[in-house]
Amino acid sequence: MHGRVKERTSEEKKAIIYKQQQAKLKAYTQGIDTIFSQRKLNECDENTLLLIAKLLSNNPDIYTLWNIRREILLNGGKQIKQEAVASELYLTEECLRTNPKSYSAWHHRCWVLDNCPEPDWQKEVDLCAKYLKLDERNFHCWDYRQFVVNRAKVSYEDELKFSTEKILQNFSNYSSWHYRSILYKTLSPKSDLFKEELDLVQNAAFTDPNDTSAWFYQRWLLGKCEIPLKVLLAFCNTNMAVVTLTKPTEKPPYFYINNSKTAMNFQPFDENAKCSNIWISSDIPSVINFDQDVVSIAIDNESLINLEYDINNKELKYAEKEPRPLGVSFSEEIRPILLEQLESCRGLLDLEPDSKWTLLTAALLLRGLGGDENNLKSIEMIDKLKEIDYLRKGYYNDLRSQWILNDHLNNVMKNGSLFDNITIDDQSITALYNIEYLLGSRNISVSSKIFYEKLVNKISKIKRTTIQYLGK
Structure with a gap:
């Protein structure tokens, strides 16, 4: 009918969008080629900066263009000119409007202020406050705020006040809780401030029990006690040597025969691991006289630990006399x-x-x-x-399995030794944890089919251990 705009079909719209995308792609490719060519010929100038700015405004995540831009701005010097600072900061703001979470744009802003003669740090602090009003959970902005407040010499108390205000505005602001944990790197449980923080967490929890932010912060606040690095157990026979530790380390243990260090070529239990709490070696020196030599192990230049000879099994072994109970994680x-x-x-x-x-x-x-x-x-x-919470049933099964296994192993350590036969008669265990506590036993009996299969698959290389399935 007359006077009515003809509506395009979906195919026509697709064709128009495709044509526009191809035009943008062509312009973008030509721009990139021009910049690379000018850089190769050492002909970068103000026009190059303008072209780079145009491309970055549409796509601020091309870090190569930011690097070229920094090269031009420095121009062989150590700092950029003060007159260029305003335009660079404006460019980053423009880019952040396109993508508020652009790593490259935030990094360039840090670089500009760190490499200019007269940075206005307080202005940046105020800008962060403005950005966080628009998007209170933008962790890029929170990271940037941490960067600028250090240089602006903002007081510790003022930052705590700012963080508290943000949390009280929205208890679900995980970024603000995390920022608070950075401010409280060392907070003594004996201090009044520690109790005030727990009160803040409780207020958040009672306001919205299903929000995760405060619960995670509480878990961090209560903290974990540092587990000391110790030898948990070790054994050495004519076929292999195994050393398990209380926590992973990058350095393998050292073996000594009659107080002389001996090369054993220890490798992590899991191949290609950079650090491990289980080390294994099959390079057993033929010179070892198991029932007469004094064989010792050491970790991180600690004092030597002597292995005792087990005449029945014809091997040397050691077990921590008072091992830390599994599952005790708080100080x-x-x-x-x-x-x-x-x-x-x-x-x-x-x-x-x-x-x-x-x-x-x-x-x-x-x-x-x-x-x-x-x-x-x-x-x-x-x-x-x-x-x-049935959608996370698998997670709860794994956590339950870990706790039940911990209880079994704690009973073994309480009533005997990790070299004793171990029976884990619980069919509900579906996950394998704390394998370093199981490698000393020669006989392990389990009733869970899933646990049995995982255990067999994991420790098949330890030929001295027999695993028995108790189920039908």
């Missing part, structure tokens, strides 16, 4: 605080009995506190989580 000094946090979780569960994050945190706290009763309750909570 002893914050145990009273863990109890307080557990009571808070219980209070919240009275109001929100199906809050998955509250249940998970309570289970983790019970595990951190330890004890048979707490461990049993933690398993019950995991079983409930499998029903409430």
